[in-house]
Amino acid sequence: MMNKSDAAAVQARGLTVVRGGRTVLRDLDFSVRTGRITGLLGPSGCGKTTLMRSVVGTQARVEGTLRVLGRPAGDSALRSRIGYVTQAPSVYDDLTVRQNLDYFAAVLTPGRAAREERREAVARVLADVALTSHTDVLAGRLSGGQRSRVSLAVALLGTPELLVLDEPTVGLDPVLRRDLWDLFHRLAAERGTTLLVSSHVMDEAERCHHLILMREGVVLAEDTPEELRRSTGSETVEAAFLHLVDAADARGSARADTPRDGLPAPADAPDAPRKDTR
Numbered sequence: 001m002m003n004k005s006d007a008a009a010v011q012a013r014g015l016t017v018v019r020g021g022r023t024v025l026r027d028l029d030f031s032v033r034t035g036r037i038t039g040l041l042g043p044s045g046c047g048k049t050t051l052m053r054s055v056v057g058t059q060a061r062v063e064g065t066l067r068v069l070g071r072p073a074g075d076s077a078l079r080s081r082i083g084y085v086t087q088a089p090s091v092y093d094d095l096t097v098r099q100n101l102d103y104f105a106a107v108l109t110p111g112r113a114a115r116e117e118r119r120e121a122v123a124r125v126l127a128d129v130a131l132t133s134h135t136d137v138l139a140g141r142l143s144g145g146q147r148s149r150v151s152l153a154v155a156l157l158g159t160p161e162l163l164v165l166d167e168p169t170v171g172l173d174p175v176l177r178r179d180l181w182d183l184f185h186r187l188a189a190e191r192g193t194t195l196l197v198s199s200h201v202m203d204e205a206e207r208c209h210h211l212i213l214m215r216e217g218v219v220l221a222e223d224t225p226e227e228l229r230r231s232t233g234s235e236t237v238e239a240a241f242l243h244l245v246d247a248a249d250a251r252g253s254a255r256a257d258t259p260r261d262g263l264p265a266p267a268d269a270p271d272a273p274r275k276d277t278r
């Protein structure tokens with residue numbers, strides 16, 4: 001029988017997304033393992049947010065196959081099973097940290113009967129994100145990093161099976177970054193949470209169990225940090241990434257095909273115009 005942790009929480013085949021008339025994700029195949037931390041890494045604008053939006057079901061014009069927790073992405077049954085934290089913290093500035101959490105907890109688990117459950121959930125997530133000492137501070141008075149931790153706390157309220165975090169460590173000092181990564185590992189190890197975490201900081205790659213390296217809307221490689229380093233003969237994931245970029249560029253120029261909106265044409269395409277035609 002298949003072990004739960006062997007199953008993919010997210011499985012994409014031929015995932016393609018067009019935004020504003022441009023193909024920003026092109027024929028992506030990847031998987032996100034259950035109960036593990038998968039890092040989604042690549043330069044700004046390569047399509048990380050678009051991929052995450054597709055997984056959580058907020059992205060329009062998604063083509064290909066995208067299964068999330070055993071269902072098609074966007075299925076309404078997935079809503080309560082996924083936590084999504086965007087780059088823009090979704091908190092009310094005129095409420096305190098606790099009021100924000102109380103409010104979202106009441107939306108998630110309404111009714112007087114669930115009061116104690118809500119109280120426990122709010123205390124748990126405040127401790128998770130280390131904001132217990134800031135419970136009575138107005139969200140509008142928090143630093144950027146603190147506000148994004150409130151957003152993360154909101155996402156943790158419902159103990160989601162899949163947590164999708166878009167650049168959660170941006171603007172955090174090294175200590176807070178370390179603490180947040182410790183939390184991610186605790187969530188995976190102790191609660192079996194699956195995490196998909198984007199970053200454009202390559203040193204965060206080493207903290208992930210598994211990596212999806214992206215560039216310009218395509219997946220360059222998908223593997224563990226160790227295997228990526230080993231297979232490219234690199235000392236760091238950053239060096240491995242650069243190696244893969246160079247290899248992809250070399251393949252692209254070797255083909256010498258004129259791209260169709262940036263896509264290298266297949267080598268056997270009969271109608272592919274040649275770069276050196278005069």
Ligand SMILES: Nc1ncnc2c1ncn2[C@@H]1O[C@H](COP(=O)(O)OP(=O)(O)OP(=O)(O)O)[C@@H](O)[C@H]1O
Nearest residue numbers: 019020024042043044045046047048049050051200
């Ligand atoms: N609403 C939109 N309409 C058209 N194009 C968009 C839209 N949003 C993003 N894009 C384009 O899609 C591509 C991928 O953007 P996306 O935000 O997914 O990248 P990213 O890797 O998350 O970047 P960052 O790390 O800067 O957040 C970019 O070229 C961007 O310009």
